[in-house]
Amino acid sequence: MSSILDAPPIAAEEKPPWKTLSKHIKTGDGDAALELLREVPPSELLYVLGRLRDKKLTALWQLLIPIDLEFAADLLQLLPDVLAANLIEQLPTETAATLLSRVDSDEQVDFLATMDSERSAEVIEAMGSSEAADIKRYLSYPHDTAGGLMVSEILTFSAKTSVSSVVDFFRKHHDQFDEYVTRYLFAVDEHDRFVGVVKSRTLLTASPSDTMAQLAVSDFSVVSPDVSVDELESLFDGVDHMAVPVVADDGTLLGAVKRSAVFEVLQERDVASLMRFGGIVGGEELRTMPLRVRTFRRLMFLLPSIGLSYIAVSVITIYEPIIEKATVLAVFLPMVANLCGAAGNQAVAVSIRELTLGLIDGRDLLRVWGQEFFLALFNGVAIASVLAAVVFCTRGDTGGLPLVIGAAYTLSSVVAVGLGSGLPLLMNRLGIDPAMLSSPVLTTLTDMTSFFLVLSLAAAILDFT
């Protein structure tokens, strides 16, 4: 009985394990590297591997594969998809194919889909022809559909098979199915068409002569390979199944989607949103990735921001004569704009969350605005009062400046909340990922609004005498 509590913490005084590991890789001592990795607590493994540069990481796997292929494959599945894909790309094609054949079918597909498409085609060709055909079929489905998420590690039997034959099969192939969906057995006819699902627990209490067809549950949900991950999520929300069979239009059983796979892909999607919110375009960035890829991805987000930002500040250009008369406006312009942007972003976050949960969709603009208006107005007045007080305390009542700033903030924050709550719905309606565009576009629009309102109200109200 092993417990993760027994794993010794890494003592600060000792030489850090990645240094030792790095030395083993340099000297080509695979056995020592393997032994070291086996001793690292699971929670520290990724940290240790993360210290190795690209080439060292590839070299490590080249040492591990000939010694313990199973371990090398398990370790590979610990890595984030982008790192694993990068590593496989750099291995010799034959070695990569050998390694990949030991990886679970759903991870195989994830890694290959993340790889450079030319390299992935080469690696697939180098694999066994039946496995290659399976993988090609899986890769033909989009990542976030039942076809892309399904695994082939399922237990399939002919509908005519008897319980005693199934038990015999288990006795012979004892302990080979740790990675399989074993809660259910799947019954198919002579043309591999799906017949039904047998809960493996019912085998225990069934008579040995019963057939799979007799034991099959009649009302088990099935999905077609093009069902989306959102539909799968709501399916799993509604039923207690741990997996559902994926069946082609002609009735062929293709595989099964596990409940956990659906939740993992939803989690990945949330992470991707977070990255896009932070301004990383083109997927996940890890710092071990090549510098030019990272530079390019970040630049692709910043370059359009120049244009957007210029559009916003061009509002200021129009009012430069006003600023010449009251340079104090240059101080409060960015402040009003920042606070309006923050208020708008709050509304964006709530709209994205409610869209993700399925509580609202693109049709609900007016309802959402109804729910936001009084909140926006109340918070607008509250913050505006504080702002006006700050202006009054630091500048006095210079020609009505507190009034100008307070009124401009109230109005522009209400507009910002309206834009922030509404834009994600509009994006959703247009089929664009709301997390992708709302934030930079929103900032531009809220900046423009607050610049315009502060400066036009200043032009109208401010007493320059």
Added chain:
Amino acid sequence: MSSILDAPPIAAEEKPPWKTLSKHIKTGDGDAALELLREVPPSELLYVLGRLRDKKLTALWQLLIPIDLEFAADLLQLLPDVLAANLIEQLPTETAATLLSRVDSDEQVDFLATMDSERSAEVIEAMGSSEAADIKRYLSYPHDTAGGLMVSEILTFSAKTSVSSVVDFFRKHHDQFDEYVTRYLFAVDEHDRFVGVVKSRTLLTASPSDTMAQLAVSDFSVVSPDVSVDELESLFDGVDHMAVPVVADDGTLLGAVKRSAVFEVLQERDVASLMRFGGIVGGEELRTMPLRVRTFRRLMFLLPSIGLSYIAVSVITIYEPIIEKATVLAVFLPMVANLCGAAGNQAVAVSIRELTLGLIDGRDLLRVWGQEFFLALFNGVAIASVLAAVVFCTRGDTGGLPLVIGAAYTLSSVVAVGLGSGLPLLMNRLGIDPAMLSSPVLTTLTDMTSFFLVLSLAAAILDFT
């Protein structure tokens, strides 16, 4: 065999289901409401329920509970925790207790932990005493530990039980365990102390006289109730188990943590980060929540932002005489600040992601800076060149303005990337959630840096003649 593909789409011409549902609730027609909800496709259920106001939602459950308690409990588990908790709070205590007893143990705990603590104590008291004791024990563990995540729906047998008795048990209690962890059976001694795990599949091939103790897997991982969700994640990454037993210090078997529960809680955490990134303090906000709660939470984030924003713009105050001489600076100040903020945010996103994955931790500041410096410098020069060109094209070379803006952007963006990549590591070291503080604090710091650099370089270089 039912397929979610068969579910009819909601036709746009028909009266929307929530209107009909709302009418049934008003007239108190529970049967019609139940029938309607049974016909709504699972993927639309949450959307339909989301259209009902707080009180309508509570009224709906009061109608459903006496007619079909099981359905009411299943439907409750579809709702986000905050909505479900709110609903339970509003039900009469006895009704709430009846409803909750039908909910899975892990969801029970989630809902009760989200509720007002006084109401939740009342509801627990109204439940059966043994169930209440279980729940109190579960609630005593933090949400994101093995104790908080474990379920009690596991199959536990005495280590001396024979296979034939277990099979008899299954025969008698046929189909009662859909929500149970059934892949494993757990063997305990006469004092409920954990003895071992029996894979249910081995029952099929075992002899009827074998005991649970004989079939138990010897090297199965166990965890103590205070193990964190991160440790659980890396444990599940390393082994193929679908669940691990949770064992107290005295050896008592408390329950089991399912793999899926760990991934669901990690997903929730990502969502919470996204919300905090968007400026919602105090947890998830849904628009069906009371207005005053929503207003208060958003305000709590905006109020400190006034202070932070004021600190940033006070840099401008110092340089007001410079702006008086060149009001054009008021135009480019917000632009440089926005772009630096965006560059800094990119680095924040990558640091948070790498921290979450366990690729880096608080100790790695210098390494991360090493990985960011050249990227920051390159992108800084690239964006600065475009900015300088924009200045030159719109304003000409007025006294060296393009040089001032370009140089100021380059320097302040490098500082912004340094702050953005470093702050999350610092927060991590101090034990603060990085997503909580990095964004507003970062904006203040990057604003200050860029305001200072633009204005001080302008004072030094700009030729005002």
